[in-house]
Amino acid sequence: MRIFLFWITIIFLFVACSGEKKSDQLKKEIQLKEAVQKDANQLEVSSKMVYRVPTPIEFYMFFKNAGGEFNQQKLLAVENMNKYLSSKEKAIAFGMYASDLAYSAVYSQSQNTVSYFETGKKLADDLGITEGYGEDLMNRFKANLNNVDSLYDLTADSYWNVFNYLEDQDKTILLSYITVAGWIESLYQAFNAIEKYEENELVHCIADQQYVVENLHAFINEVHKDKMQEDDVFLMVVDLVKAYELLYYNDENVVMTEEQFKSIKEVVVKSRNLLVK
Amino acid sequence: MKNWIVLIILLIIGVESFSQRCDNKDFCDKSLFGEFDFRSQSNYAQVYSGDTVRVKVVVYSGQSYRIFTCAERKLKDVVFRIIYPEKRFKRVVKEVTQKDVPIYEKNKNGEFVLDENGNKKITGTIFANDTIWGRDLITSESVIYDSREAEEKYWDSDVHKTRLIIIETIIPEETRKERVGCIQIMVGRKYETSSQFRR
Incomplete structure (x- = not known):
């Protein structure tokens, strides 16, 4: 026992010392950062804009409160998950399945929720995303099949944990593909659930996405400026920005005309069809 | 046995104290959270004295929001403002x-x-x-909340029209020694039912 305690102490001292070395290293990094900050770009470094967009679950809550109904018809088939092969395709699929998961959770569709969570987990494993879709969360899902509030909560947790993990790991390209694909899928499902254009809260909900697309575009432009005009997924956001821009020219009492509704729907459907395998 | 357990715990604390993830840190005043869900547009960042961080978020109509910023103690006197960016055509x-x-x-x-x-x-x-x-696009900003002047440490609002808002967090300059630490910019939407409430 004494020998065991001795080695435990040695290991602890070793970790503490390497921690001190890390602390010195951090100090050096801070000093280097100070030197970088004090050059001509100081204004950019010390004051920056970060762009955020609502998660799919927040979007669907908004859509539901506007009177939107659940429409199962155009949800992604889970069995097609294996058709997405590259990391980019898997990230896109993950975003879209995450959106369908959120849709199902908000409308208390338990079976769908579990099914989409399982699909998301497999894709997350393939992408090396180790947080948000662990076995523990999977077991909690299965244990709460009949508790719709818990399923909602677990769904919100899973997406949020993944988002923060990717951001912390600086995996911004994966994060961007997931966010764009998830949002296009959300918009597609929302359009799909609206039978025809009417001047009502649902159409207002669609029109309000002009602010989301503005922020999404600004985010991608900030982080992936060099890819903005080349990447096929990012170009979908550019097309949507152009379609939504027309809303700024409407008179104050006009939220969205029928023509604008159809035009934006066309862009959304076209984009979604390109993303789906 | 007791010494063994204490040593293991010290070992774990020693390793954990060098974690840099700001989202994992727990330094916000719990009383600020209320019955709001912060798992959508909140933002976590490591900042330096003198930094200003602006986060642009979307707030949906018909929803109730709570926004506040908290900072590690070593970052003193951190303040935040809520700004409405305006766009109009002239x-x-x-x-x-x-x-x-x-x-x-x-x-x-x-x-x-x-x-x-x-x-x-x-x-x-x-x-x-x-x-x-x-038509020319004219942009402007108006400050609608400043934590230095407000009674409450958070901004609550029932949103009637979907819009963009900017949360500006200002970390004051330090004359003596530059400090680095974490801030958490919390953007919360009110839960629909009390059973959904969770921190």
Whole structure:
């Protein structure tokens, strides 16, 4: 026992010392950062804009409160998950399945929720995303099949944990593909659930996405400026920005005309069809 | 056995204390959270004294939001403001061109006189200005909440119209020693039912 305690102490001292070395290293990094900050770009470094967009679950809550109904018809088939092969395709699929998961959770569709969570987990494993879709969360899902509030909560947790993990790991390209694909899928499902254009809260909900697309575009432009005009997924956001821009020219009492509704729907459907395998 | 357990715990604490993830840190005042869900547009960042961080988020109509910023203790006097960015279009003259405009003959009743082909009869031309109008985008910002002046440490709002808002967090400059630490910019939406409430 004494020998065991001795080695435990040695290991602890070793970790503490390497921690001190890390602390010195951090100090050096801070000093280097100070030197970088004090050059001509100081204004950019010390004051920056970060762009955020609502998660799919927040979007669907908004859509539901506007009177939107659940429409199962155009949800992604889970069995097609294996058709997405590259990391980019898997990230896109993950975003879209995450959106369908959120849709199902908000409308208390338990079976769908579990099914989409399982699909998301497999894709997350393939992408090396180790947080948000662990076995523990999977077991909690299965244990709460009949508790719709818990399923909602677990769904919100899973997406949020993944988002923060990717951001912390600086995996911004994966994060961007997931966010764009998830949002296009959300918009597609929302359009799909609206039978025809009417001047009502649902159409207002669609029109309000002009602010989301503005922020999404600004985010991608900030982080992936060099890819903005080349990447096929990012170009979908550019097309949507152009379609939504027309809303700024409407008179104050006009939220969205029928023509604008159809035009934006066309862009959304076209984009979604390109993303789906 | 007790010493063994204490040593293991110290070992774990020693490793964990060098974690840099700001989202994992727990330094916000719990009383600020209320019954809001912060798992959508909240933001976590490592910042330095003198930094200003602006986060632009979307707030949906018909929803209730709570926003606040908290910072590690070593970052002193961190403040935040809520800003409404405005965009409006202003009608402006884009171009003025001059062109010849025909003068049509009219009879004593004020009606146009037509020639044998049924077209309006032209008696002459006049040089006139043709104004082409356009729209310029005007942007502005208005501060609607400042934590330095507010009674509450958070901003609560029932949103009636979907819009963008900017949360500006200011970390004061330090004269003696530059500090680095984490901030958490919390953007929460009110839960629909109390059973959904969770920190």
